[in-house]
Amino acid sequence: MMEYHLQTPLKKENIEKLNAGDIVYISGEILTARDEAHARILEMREKKEGLPFSLEGAVIYHCGPLMQQTKNGWKVISAGPTTSGRMSKMIPSLLKAHEVRAIIGKGGMKGVADALKSKCVYLAYTGGCAALAAELIKEVKTVHWLDLGMPEAVWVLRVEEFGPLIVGIDAKGNDIFAEVREKAQKQLESKK
Amino acid sequence: MSSKISRGSFIRSIVDLLRKAEIELPDDVVNALKKAETTEENEVATSQLQAILRNLEIAKKHGVPMCQDTGIMIFFAEIGTEFQPGFDLEAAIREAVILATVEIPLRPNAVDPLTRKNSGNNTGVGIPDIHWKFVPGNQLKITVAPKGAGSENMSSLRMFNPTETGNIKNFVLETVVNAGGMPCPPLTIGVGIGGSFDAAARLAKEALLEPLDAPMEGLEREIFETVNALGIGCMGLGGSITALAVHVKTAHCHTATLPVAVNIQCWANRHSSIVFRGDE
Numbered sequence: 140m141m142e143y144h145l146q147t148p149l150k151k152e153n154i155e156k157l158n159a160g161d162i163v164y165i166s167g168e169i170l171t172a173r174d175e176a177h178a179r180i181l182e183m184r185e186k187k188e189g190l191p192f193s194l195e196g197a198v199i200y201h202c203g204p205l206m207q208q209t210k211n212g213w214k215v216i217s218a219g220p221t222t223s224g225r226m227s228k229m230i231p232s233l234l235k236a237h238e239v240r241a242i243i244g245k246g247g248m249k250g251v252a253d254a255l256k257s258k259c260v261y262l263a264y265t266g267g268c269a270a271l272a273a274e275l276i277k278e279v280k281t282v283h284w285l286d287l288g289m290p291e292a293v294w295v296l297r298v299e300e301f302g303p304l305i306v307g308i309d310a311k312g313n314d315i316f317a318e319v320r321e322k323a324q325k326q327l328e329s330k331k
Numbered sequence: 332m333s334s335k336i337s338r339g340s341f342i343r344s345i346v347d348l349l350r351k352a353e354i355e356l357p358d359d360v361v362n363a364l365k366k367a368e369t370t371e372e373n374e375v376a377t378s379q380l381q382a383i384l385r386n387l388e389i390a391k392k393h394g395v396p397m398c399q400d401t402g403i404m405i406f407f408a409e410i411g412t413e414f415q416p417g418f419d420l421e422a423a424i425r426e427a428v429i430l431a432t433v434e435i436p437l438r439p440n441a442v443d444p445l446t447r448k449n450s451g452n453n454t455g456v457g458i459p460d461i462h463w464k465f466v467p468g469n470q471l472k473i474t475v476a477p478k479g480a481g482s483e484n485m486s487s488l489r490m491f492n493p494t495e496t497g498n499i500k501n502f503v504l505e506t507v508v509n510a511g512g513m514p515c516p517p518l519t520i521g522v523g524i525g526g527s528f529d530a531a532a533r534l535a536k537e538a539l540l541e542p543l544d545a546p547m548e549g550l551e552r553e554i555f556e557t558v559n560a561l562g563i564g565c566m567g568l569g570g571s572i573t574a575l576a577v578h579v580k581t582a583h584c585h586t587a588t589l590p591v592a593v594n595i596q597c598w599a600n601r602h603s604s605i606v607f608r609g610d611e
């Protein structure tokens with residue numbers, strides 16, 4: 140198990156060396172996106188419209204943060220990962236359209252390991268650890284698509300040493316979640 | 332006979348109750364997580380459990396919700412037959428949720444199911460969800476259980492044939508395997524058996540409120556041990572602790588039915604209670 144400290148924007152060579160099970164810390168800029176934001180990104184692609192933010196070399200964080208508006212702008216209260224599984228069907232199209240290099244979330248994503256190959260890694264952040272995550276988010280840079288509601292909007296966050304993140308699916312096709320699931324499934328079958 | 336409590340102080344108490352539920356876990360849940368951290372041998376799983384315990388410390392220290400999914404508010408109220416509030420309790424609870432959303436703050440989670448428009452204040456048609464039960468006496472006990480979506484989405488209900496009691500355990504296991512890491516294990520698993528289509532789900536949800544250190548019996552223990560042998564582990568990254576507890580609640584059902592509901596709860600088994608006393 141290796142430990143890496145990466146700076147955004149991520150390059151292909153940053154993520155190609157990562158192996159499932161490694162630990163990663165990210166510094167720089169990350170963008171939150173959930174169901175509605177993923178859907179809108181794909182919709183705009185369909186209509187050939189440009190996005191108000193760049194996804195090239197980007198790190199997407201599956202997170203619907205709890206924010207508070209203060210006199211000095213937005214403040215992060217609590218910002219842990221959301222269930223990535225809900226977005227898995229949209230990931231292959233998203234990765235075809237944009238050079239996203241890392242997706243942070245929880246719970247893994249079924250059927251995306253191929254789409255991630257040589258392009259992108261899936262990093263698991265401990266679900267529910269939202270107060271811990273908020274401490275590592277140093278600044279809310281901006282917000283897009285607030286019309287989708289606070290959880291579904293795209294929040295651009297500056298983070299420092301964001302982690303520990305476990306490489307759940309690497310860019311070589313290894314998927315810890317799938318391995319664990321297959322073992323559990325076998326165990327279940329043997330009990331029948 | 333009427334309650335001593337004013338509407339204003341009732342609302343204040345409910346806001347405080349919500350705050351407590353969002354920031355701190357009950358002792359039995361914290362103890363179960365600590366025990367899991369010491370017994371788990373998988374390195375990755377241990378790192379995840381350590382993050383959870385550290386997160387709880389930070390949430391408490393800063394007075395912020397432990398999880399950004401502050402849930403939808405589910406209330407269980409046990410009202411004494413002699414308890415007379417003198418004001419509309421449901422309206423007051425609703426007002427408390429709106430206030431708490433701004434004050435704690437809570438993430439606005441309540442949306443119209445079809446338009447997906449967010450109400451912005453955690454209330455809406457049927458939300459907060461309040462369940463009333465009459466009990467003897469002159470007290471009012473209110474429990475709030477903020478329920479997050481990650482684990483709720485992994486829950487399941489099936490109407491079995493009456494002769495299929497032997498399939499219940501497997502149904503729970505299938506539900507847990509299918510959920511994998513998505514509901515944020517280590518889980519509390521509530522199983523409702525019997526009642527009706529909707530009553531089974533209610534029983535399963537009530538089972539989540541049982542103390543985690545309460546002894547597990549028969550079917551509970553059997554499911555618990557088999558679930559933990561699946562190797563799903565904390566966050567689905569592998570490990571020996573997938574569930575902290577399994578609790579089963581049953582009710583009589585129609586002779587031709589066997590409803591079984593499995594309500595999945597993430598590690599953040601949040602709930603908190605308060606008792607209001609009426610006049611002596």
